[in-house]
Amino acid sequence: MSYGFLALNDNNEVLVSSDTRNLHFLGKYTTPASTVYSTNTHGGFRHWKYTVTSSRVPVVFMYMPTTEYYAVVRTTTGSASNTYDIEVIRSGTSSTTPDVYVFADPRASTATDNYGLVVYKDDGTAAFDSRLRPLAVTGGVVVTHPSNPKGSISSSLDCKNCNSSNSAAGSVFAPDQFNTYAVSGQPSKPMFFFASLAQAQREVYHSCNEWECDGISVKGNCVGVEREYKWESFYWTFYRGGISWDSGNVKAGWVSAAFGCRWTYQKDSAFIGIGTGGDSGSGGEWPYTNETINLQNNAVIIGDASRYD
Amino acid sequence: MSFGLDIFESGGDLTYSTSDVTWNQVDFFQVNAGGSASNSYPSISGRSVLTAQFWINGPPANRKAIAHSITVSGTNVSVSGGSEDAYVMVLMK
Numbered sequence: 472m473s474y475g476f477l478a479l480n481d482n483n484e485v486l487v488s489s490d491t492r493n494l495h496f497l498g499k500y501t502t503p504a505s506t507v508y509s510t511n512t513h514g515g516f517r518h519w520k521y522t523v524t525s526s527r528v529p530v531v532f533m534y535m536p537t538t539e540y541y542a543v544v545r546t547t548t549g550s551a552s553n554t555y556d557i558e559v560i561r562s563g564t565s566s567t568t569p570d571v572y573v574f575a576d577p578r579a580s581t582a583t584d585n586y587g588l589v590v591y592k593d594d595g596t597a598a599f600d601s602r603l604r605p606l607a608v609t610g611g612v613v614v615t616h617p618s619n620p621k622g623s624i625s626s627s628l629d630c631k632n633c634n635s636s637n638s639a640a641g642s643v644f645a646p647d648q649f650n651t652y653a654v655s656g657q658p659s660k661p662m663f664f665f666a667s668l669a670q671a672q673r674e675v676y677h678s679c680n681e682w683e684c685d686g687i688s689v690k691g692n693c694v695g696v697e698r699e700y701k702w703e704s705f706y707w708t709f710y711r712g713g714i715s716w717d718s719g720n721v722k723a724g725w726v727s728a729a730f731g732c733r734w735t736y737q738k739d740s741a742f743i744g745i746g747t748g749g750d751s752g753s754g755g756e757w758p759y760t761n762e763t764i765n766l767q768n769n770a771v772i773i774g775d776a777s778r779y780d
Numbered sequence: 781m782s783f784g785l786d787i788f789e790s791g792g793d794l795t796y797s798t799s800d801v802t803w804n805q806v807d808f809f810q811v812n813a814g815g816s817a818s819n820s821y822p823s824i825s826g827r828s829v830l831t832a833q834f835w836i837n838g839p840p841a842n843r844k845a846i847a848h849s850i851t852v853s854g855t856n857v858s859v860s861g862g863s864e865d866a867y868v869m870v871l872m873k
Contacts (some may be wrong), residue, residue, distance in 0.1 A: 478785050484873040486785070487796075491804035517819040526806055528834075528867055545838035546867060558838055576805055586790035601787040607800040621798035664837065666834045668847040704793045709841040724814075755840070765847040770832050772803060 476590045476598075489590050489601045493583035495603035496779045497525055499731045501570050507558065512641030513708055513727035515539075515564035519615040521557045521571050524551050531557050532662035534570040534776045539563035540649075540713030540724045541665035560667075560727040562646070562713060572662050572779055574606050609661065610773040612652045614723035616669040616712040618763050620646035621725075630677035631702040633732035633755050640730065644673060647725030649715075654773065658745035662776035663718060669712030671725065671763040678703045686743075696747075698740050707758035714771060721771055731756040803830055803871035807857075810867055811848055816860035817868070825855050825871040834866070836865040 475489030487493060503519035510516050523529050528546065534542045545558035559569060582602035590599040599605060626643045628635040679702050686695015709729040715722045733755040740747045784798035791822030806821050806829075830849045848862030859868050 478798065480801055481784065482801065485804055485827060486798060486800060487801060488804060488823065489804050493802060493804055530805075530869065544835060546834040547836050547838075576808070584790055587795070588787050601789070601795045605796055606802055607796070608802055664832075667833055668833070668835075670845065672841075711839075755859060759841075759843055764844060767849070768849065770830050772830075774849060 483647040487590055489592055489598050491598060492576040492592070493599045494530055494606040495577050495580055495600060497529065497573040497575050497579055498523065499570060499572050499779060501568070503559070503568055505544065510637070511564045512637045513730050514562050514641065514645035516727050517561045517563070518728070519559050519568060521559065523555050523557055523571070523573045525555055525573065525575050525579045526553045529557065530574045530664065531554050532574065532664045532774055532776070533559065533640065534572065534660060534662045534773075536567050537563065537565060538715050538717045539565070539678060540715045540722070540726050541569055541663075542665055542711060542713040542726065544667050544711060546666075558712060558726060560726050561714065562655045562724070570776065572776060576774040578601055606774060606779065608772055608774050610654050610657055612654050612721050612771050613768045614714065614721060614771055615650060615651055615768055616723045616725065617650055617768060618649040618766060619648050620671050620673060620710040622648055624673060624675055626677070626706070628675065628676040628677055628704065628706055630679035630704050631734075632736060633704045633706065633734040635706065637730070640706050640732065641727075643675065643706070644727060644730065646710055646725035646727060649722040652723070653719060654721050655719060657719065657773055658690050658775040658777065660776045663714060663716065663776050664772040665714045665769065667712045668765040668767065668769055669763070670765055671710040672707060672758060673682070673710070673758055674705050674707035674758040674761050676703070676705050692744065693741070694738070694743055696742050698738060701737045703735045705758055707731055712769065723769070731758070733757045759762060794840040801873070803873050806870040806872050808867065808869050810865065811859045811862065812865050813863050816858070818856060818858040820856050820868065822855055822871070824872045831857065832869045832871070833866040834869070836867060839864060
């Protein structure tokens with residue numbers, strides 16, 4: 472650079488530059504504004520919305536108080552001006568919520584102190600302001616989620632009309648796969664930036680048939696009135712990628728974010744082999760695909776939450 | 781310290797110093813579903829670069845939601861191929 476300000480850290484990395492903007496602390500949120508959805512089946516699922524105040528798109532870090540899987544899944548403008556809705560999901564069944572630490576570039580804040588160091592960009596707006604508690608990171612890792620949320624799916628669910636309970640289906644689909652990344656030297660209260668991209672859906676298909684003959688069955692053929700029934704059920708679960716922090720390891724695993732079942736029913740009637748009509752029905756939501764997508768590298772940035780408490 | 785930068789708050793506590801590490805925000809922009817972007821940032825030349833994207837509308841469970849592909853080549857950052865609106869953040873250190 473030929474003009475401006477540049478401070479490098481001890482690793483010769485950029486610490487402050489008038490060409491870029493540091494992220495600065497905006498606030499900490501310990502309670503969600505609302506619970507979007509919650510279920511205890513399929514490994515458990517919690518979906519919360521935090522409403523944060525910011526005039527700039529916020530960058531969210533999570534303090535994850537349990538070893539379950541967490542992820543930020545949505546960042547969108549809120550209903551009130553200068554607010555954003557941040558949606559966070561978590562696996563498991565506990566009621567514990569993550570603390571959300573919000574950062575943004577310095578234009579989102581106004582310092583009340585008049586003591587410190589401010590670095591400006593060439594357009595006159597702040598690039599760095601020491602009064603606004605700039606972000607310091609303690610580590611990071613790039614993670615990829617395993618291609619399968621569950622190692623193997625073995626199902627004996629009911630073929631008829633999706634009759635199996637959510638609890639029974641949840642036992643079939645509860646995710647159990649993860650990749651582990653050791654990250655040493657992290658603080659006792661780490662906070663994590665992780666915007667989830669990976670998605671997967673898995674489905675199991677069950678069908679069954681029944682045949683009734685009111686007359687005499689001769690070599691498999693009905694002499695009289697016969698009815699043939701066919702049932703199909705497609706049980707499915709939709710997963711999203713999450714991360715957990717467990718004894719110095721970041722784990723990239725899966726959260727069951729939605730589930731459902733689609734069923735069809737068909738009855739064909741006949742008299743001595745001649746069709747006399749039938750009946751059919753269907754219901755439930757279709758699974759849309761049975762694959763894993765967005766398995767690209769996902770950045771995880773780690774900081775010390777206690778520095779911003 | 782014998783060299784470097786220490787920044788203190790008014791109470792005398794150390795706020796920031798050259799022993800800290802951070803990721804600096806080079807840019808933050810929106811790419812819509814099916815859209816693309818290609819931007820050049822001279823400031824990232826020779827630096828470590830990290831990119832991230834945030835879903836703006838939560839990906840639905842009833843259709844495929846494809847994330848954008850983000851590539852960094854030299855000082856150029858290109859984004860394309862996604863089926864959803866997303867914020868893209870470019871960081872460097």
